[in-house]
Amino acid sequence: MTQKPKVAFFDFSSCEGCQIELTNFGDADFLELLNHIDIVEFREAMSEKTDDIDIACIEGSFTRESEKDRLIAIRNRAKIVIAYGACAHTAGINALKNHTTDFKKAVYGQDADQPHLNSNDKALPISHVIKVDYFAPGCPMSKYEFLNIVSHLLHGKEPVIPTYPVCVECKRNETICRYDVGDHCMGQVAMAGCGAPCPSQGIPCEACRGFCEQANLTALENTLINKAGFSASRAKDKLRMFTNALLPDTSNP
Amino acid sequence: MNHHYITLKDFNLFLTKLVNQKIVYGPVARKNKFVFDLISSPEQLRLDYDVTILPPKKIFFPPKQHLLHFDGESYKDCLDPKEQIIMGVHNYDIKAIDQLDFLFKEKNPDDHYLLNRRKTTIIGSNIQTIAARSFWGSAGAGVEPKGHDGFLTKLKDGFVFETRTKKAENLVKFAKFIKAKKTQVEQAAQINTAVKKKCPAKLAYSSAEIAIKTRLAFKNNELWERLSKDCFSCGSCNTTCATCYCFDVQDSWNLDQKSGFRTRYWDSCMTVEFAKTSLGGGAVHNFRALRRERFRHRVMRKLVYLNDKLGGPACVGCGRCATACTADIADPVNIVKEIMEA
Numbered sequence A: 001m002t003q004k005p006k007v008a009f010f011d012f013s014s015c016e017g018c019q020i021e022l023t024n025f026g027d028a029d030f031l032e033l034l035n036h037i038d039i040v041e042f043r044e045a046m047s048e049k050t051d052d053i054d055i056a057c058i059e060g061s062f063t064r065e066s067e068k069d070r071l072i073a074i075r076n077r078a079k080i081v082i083a084y085g086a087c088a089h090t091a092g093i094n095a096l097k098n099h100t101t102d103f104k105k106a107v108y109g110q111d112a113d114q115p116h117l118n119s120n121d122k123a124l125p126i127s128h129v130i131k132v133d134y135f136a137p138g139c140p141m142s143k144y145e146f147l148n149i150v151s152h153l154l155h156g157k158e159p160v161i162p163t164y165p166v167c168v169e170c171k172r173n174e175t176i177c178r179y180d181v182g183d184h185c186m187g188q189v190a191m192a193g194c195g196a197p198c199p200s201q202g203i204p205c206e207a208c209r210g211f212c213e214q215a216n217l218t219a220l221e222n223t224l225i226n227k228a229g230f231s232a233s234r235a236k237d238k239l240r241m242f243t244n245a246l247l248p249d250t251s252n253p
Numbered sequence B: 001m002n003h004h005y006i007t008l009k010d011f012n013l014f015l016t017k018l019v020n021q022k023i024v025y026g027p028v029a030r031k032n033k034f035v036f037d038l039i040s041s042p043e044q045l046r047l048d049y050d051v052t053i054l055p056p057k058k059i060f061f062p063p064k065q066h067l068l069h070f071d072g073e074s075y076k077d078c079l080d081p082k083e084q085i086i087m088g089v090h091n092y093d094i095k096a097i098d099q100l101d102f103l104f105k106e107k108n109p110d111d112h113y114l115l116n117r118r119k120t121t122i123i124g125s126n127i128q129t130i131a132a133r134s135f136w137g138s139a140g141a142g143v144e145p146k147g148h149d150g151f152l153t154k155l156k157d158g159f160v161f162e163t164r165t166k167k168a169e170n171l172v173k174f175a176k177f178i179k180a181k182k183t184q185v186e187q188a189a190q191i192n193t194a195v196k197k198k199c200p201a202k203l204a205y206s207s208a209e210i211a212i213k214t215r216l217a218f219k220n221n222e223l224w225e226r227l228s229k230d231c232f233s234c235g236s237c238n239t240t241c242a243t244c245y246c247f248d249v250q251d252s253w254n255l256d257q258k259s260g261f262r263t264r265y266w267d268s269c270m271t272v273e274f275a276k277t278s279l280g281g282g283a284v285h286n287f288r289a290l291r292r293e294r295f296r297h298r299v300m301r302k303l304v305y306l307n308d309k310l311g312g313p314a315c316v317g318c319g320r321c322a323t324a325c326t327a328d329i330a331d332p333v334n335i336v337k338e339i340m341e342a
């Protein structure tokens, strides 16, 4: 690209934690990236708007009807769309409500009927509404992976994101498997690319990056029951944390 | 070459001197497991370990290895071999390293492996604690361990140190080794023979019988389907395997958009993407798209395909895959039993 590509950031239903991950200025890598791109919209940082965008980076899930038009408008202005963070990629923890009906009451109690709290029954990945070209998964997403994706795009190259499970990276780190210390883990079905930081810190993988290719969810339930001593219902519910919107019983809008 | 003897006390002094002057790796405790790691003082070295999470190949063939650095105009290889010693390698891993040495040398010699390997001194040690899932006593039983430089066998009050190369013989000057007595040498040999019978798990058939029957089972889809039903395609049975040698190569750019690294990572034929190939124009074909095909492939690689080339099976019976597989379906002992009884 001769001119610096125009990059814009948008946020939908999310905690905006992934933006914070990015706006971690003072980080030499991010400042270096700014030498190669023009940021034209960034809710957290600026206000001017432009009509054509080379790369639109979208954070957050689709959970209100009104968000549909906004997403479509962004898609129409953007050459490339990157969904960044679990909320945009898998609907993340917003989808925890997807298999329930009393979520408003549970969260807001007697204020549950206030109109501004209205949202769809299901939170969904933005890919349900618009075509997404690249995903930077994770809760929060890894800024290094994000930079790696943008860096590849600037070269006109396809970014390489692994499709295999977290276990591959966990073993390369020679981390003691959670199952070998009487714990549980979901790294066997989670998509790698994060470098398996959670098991290496002694906590289970919660599959915040969504599922790997051909994720064997039945086998995971069996393993959680047989090896980690979970009850059948807890084993089933375990998968809802970051991937509820991807499960067969909750994925249809 | 020679058989030396050293008392336990002098062995500690030997180690102290060695780790002060050389880069020494060996088995160390990590919580309830063992790993090969740098040794900085003698008490860290745990020659009583059962098995390590990853095999010792990681020291000269690391899970992630830069191959070359580029800056947009030129490139430079990242070869940087260092003199290093690996202490306490068990016989199954010695056999595995011997296989890797052969495989990385044949056809296109791989300098990123070979240069590191040549500078590495490998000192084996007898197996004092037997891992629960190991079956090295019966895996490739006819294959003798070779390719290592020296071997330590622990007797009651000291070690017999067999030196097989000059590299090992050079270590003797670091401490008070004396010539081993004939009885000590015999005792050491007897210890290493006797331990082979002590593995809890066993292959009940010869390597040749297993290879023939396994190859015949190739088209038994029902068998492979059943064995692989719970498989996660997570590759832990490859990434912990003493003899796996596949790697993936990726380029990554620094943010200056010019420089970067070409890096290789341990790969795994059990993952879905391993057998994906480009057909051009963005089209992709996966020639092992099914779980059962990938599962079968690993089994064939360990028990059949490489046997002629290596003079024995590519499985040395360390049992790491059996322990690492969270679905507990990777254990060659169970797989062989199913195949032989199918």
Ligand code: SF4
Binding pocket: A166, A167, A168, A170, A171, A175, A176, A177, A178, A179, A185, A186, A187, A188, A196, A199, A205, B236, B326
């Ligand atoms: S700790 Fe989790 S990610 Fe690591 S190997 Fe075990 S199951 Fe896989």
Ligand code: SF4
Binding pocket: A138, A139, A166, A187, A190, A191, A194, A195, A196, A197, A198, A199, A204, A205, A206, A207, A208, A209, A210
């Ligand atoms: S290890 Fe699992 S939970 Fe942790 S960052 Fe990776 S995918 Fe997310």
Ligand code: SF4
Binding pocket: B237, B240, B241, B242, B243, B244, B302, B314, B315, B316, B317, B318, B319, B320, B321, B322, B332
């Ligand atoms: S297949 Fe399993 S038992 Fe055999 S060498 Fe590999 S890890 Fe060890």
Ligand code: SF4
Binding pocket: B238, B241, B243, B244, B245, B246, B267, B268, B269, B270, B297, B298, B301, B302
């Ligand atoms: S078993 Fe698979 S990963 Fe291991 S060396 Fe063979 S083909 Fe490679």
Ligand code: SF4
Binding pocket: B230, B231, B232, B233, B234, B235, B236, B237, B238, B270, B324, B325, B326, B327, B328, B329, B330
């Ligand atoms: S056999 Fe076990 S360790 Fe190997 S890929 Fe399947 S689940 Fe993972």
